[in-house]
Amino acid sequence: xxxxxxxxxxxxxxxxxxxxxxxxxxxxxxxxxxxxxxxxxxxxxxxxxxxxxxxxxxxxxxxxxxxxxxxxxxxxxxxxxxxxxxxxxxxxxxxxxxxxxxxxxxxxxxxxxxxxxxxxxxxxxxxxxxxxxxxxxxxxxxxxxxxxxxxxxxxxxxxxxxx
Amino acid sequence: xxxxxxxxxxxxxxxxxxxxxxxxxxxxxxxxxxxxxxxxxxxxxxxxxxxxxxxxxxxxxxxxxxxxxxxxxxxxxxxxxxxxxxxxxxxxxxxxxxxxxxxxxxxxxxxxxxxxxxxxxxxxxxxxxxxxxxxxxxxxxxxxxxxxxxxxxxxxxxxxxxxxxxxxxxxxxxxxxxxxxxxxxxxxxxxxxxxxxxxxxxxxxxxxxxxxxxxxxxxxxxxxxxxxxxxxxxxxxxxxxxxxxxxxxxxxxxxxxxxxxxxxxxxxxxxxxxxxxxxxxxxxxxxxxxxxxxxxxxxxxxxxxxxxxxxx
Numbered sequence: 001x002x003x004x005x006x007x008x009x010x011x012x013x014x015x016x017x018x019x020x021x022x023x024x025x026x027x028x029x030x031x032x033x034x035x036x037x038x039x040x041x042x043x044x045x046x047x048x049x050x051x052x053x054x055x056x057x058x059x060x061x062x063x064x065x066x067x068x069x070x071x072x073x074x075x076x077x078x079x080x081x082x083x084x085x086x087x088x089x090x091x092x093x094x095x096x097x098x099x100x101x102x103x104x105x106x107x108x109x110x111x112x113x114x115x116x117x118x119x120x121x122x123x124x125x126x127x128x129x130x131x132x133x134x135x136x137x138x139x140x141x142x143x144x145x146x147x148x149x150x151x152x153x154x155x156x157x158x159x160x161x162x163x
Numbered sequence: 164x165x166x167x168x169x170x171x172x173x174x175x176x177x178x179x180x181x182x183x184x185x186x187x188x189x190x191x192x193x194x195x196x197x198x199x200x201x202x203x204x205x206x207x208x209x210x211x212x213x214x215x216x217x218x219x220x221x222x223x224x225x226x227x228x229x230x231x232x233x234x235x236x237x238x239x240x241x242x243x244x245x246x247x248x249x250x251x252x253x254x255x256x257x258x259x260x261x262x263x264x265x266x267x268x269x270x271x272x273x274x275x276x277x278x279x280x281x282x283x284x285x286x287x288x289x290x291x292x293x294x295x296x297x298x299x300x301x302x303x304x305x306x307x308x309x310x311x312x313x314x315x316x317x318x319x320x321x322x323x324x325x326x327x328x329x330x331x332x333x334x335x336x337x338x339x340x341x342x343x344x345x346x347x348x349x350x351x352x353x354x355x356x357x358x359x360x361x362x363x364x365x366x367x368x369x370x371x372x373x374x375x376x377x378x379x380x381x382x383x384x385x386x387x388x389x390x391x392x393x394x395x396x397x398x399x400x401x402x403x404x405x406x407x408x409x410x411x412x413x414x415x416x417x418x419x420x421x422x423x424x425x426x427x428x429x430x431x432x433x434x435x436x437x438x439x440x441x442x443x444x445x446x447x448x449x450x451x452x453x454x455x456x457x458x459x460x461x462x463x464x465x466x467x468x469x470x471x472x473x474x475x
Contacts, residue, residue, distance in 0.1 A: 120297055122278040128254050130282050140366070147278025148299055149363040 012051040019074045020092040021067040029065035031158050048072050079104040084154040110134045114160045118150040170469035174284045174291045178302040183345040192465045208235035213262040217274040219243035227271050230463040259286045290470045298332040305338035311455035315429045319346040327353040328394030330360045335433040337364045350375040355410045386423040393432045417441035
């Protein structure tokens with residue numbers, strides 16, 4: 001780690017418990033917050049703080065963003081969804097100051113976390129007890145609704161996260 | 164007709180779930196029924212079918228109803244949501260569970276929302292026959308359409324098929340394209356850009372190695388076609404009304420439009436038609452749509468007999 005990187009890292013203190021999402025493309029941290037619904041998390045869970053570092057030095061990316069979530073472990077499934085949009089991200093789980101790395105992987109099937117782009121899809125029907133489900137077509141970087149077959153790009157996932 | 168494990172107890176949700184050999188077996192059984200029209204009468208006596216039409220229907224509902232009655236089945240359900248509990252806000256899920264409780268052996272469902280058929284299939288273990296789910300699929304119509312083309316030409320391979328009209332929202336158009344992908348057929352999709360085949364249909368065909376092309380104007384291709392499958396351009400679907408005015412003339416099929424067509428061309432239409440298909444064609448050799456429509460009954464009889472395993 002260079003001196004500059006060390007200085008930037010010091011912009012935000014280390015956390016004892018929580019999650020650090022690293023290698024986010026620069027200026028995309030807010031999209032990460034949106035996909036992870038961090039605003040809702042902060043409203044429903046007490047004691048959670050979020051720090052966003054933007055445009056910091058990165059050996060691999062040139063510039064990058066970092067999101068630190070104090071006292072919250074992001075679900076691996078949510079991290080996997082994030083990797084649809086940002087394949088470069090790494091997730092560091094911090095437990096009692098110890099860090100373990102998680103490399104998110106694009107899942108074959110995504111259930112529940114995203115809504116279908118097709119507004120008329122049965123999964124968007126009010127009161128039907130149906131959970132949205134998508135198949136990932138990795139080579140084409142698209143999701144396909146299991147029910148209505150509608151396809152949309154991985155990149156548009158942040159616009160379809162269920163709130 | 165024996166029991167066929169490819170159909171027995173299975174849902175009919177999409178024609179993509181059926182391969183060529185399975186479709187061919189279905190078609191042979193329909194031919195057998197056409198030769199001996201009473202051979203399936205009463206075969207499913209004692210079985211109960213629920214026809215749940217969450218979107219109004221006349222011909223599809225009627226043909227399933229007559230097919231089921233001829234097979235000896237008891238028929239329950241509704242032909243439109245008006246007057247049923249659905250109009251009070253009952254969900255698809257609850258409606259299916261309720262009819263299941265009445266001892267329904269098979270469901271035939273039409274619903275305005277895409278994906279409803281697959282969802283319905285998760286709701287019950289009883290077979291679901293998709294009679295149209297929104298703009299997505301209408302598999303039994305596609306089976307009818309394939310059978311009608313096969314009947315007219317004695318084959319499907321080697322034909323050039325044009326599918327014209329509202330290909331984006333028209334479920335019969337996409338189901339036909341899926342079905343034709345089992346055969347060595349050249350497909351041309353004739354529609355304005357705004358109403359061309361949806362990306363998932365194009366993607367499926369590409370995955371299967373099917374070469375298809377898109378055209379805006381019928382006159383550019385009419386002379387090459389063996390089959391012209393006409394669907395209605397739906398004015399309400401085109402965002403810009405002036406765009407509709409510009410394109411509507413290109414999609415009206417009449418004697419003038421077919422001036423350059425091969426004499427052997429067959430015109431099909433899932434019906435009902437509005438003004439996209441001139442009645443002046445009815446008396447010509449082009450017209451195959453009434454033959455096509457008549458196939459609905461025997462094909463749906465055979466399909467239900469295969470799904471419910473009434474083999475003798």
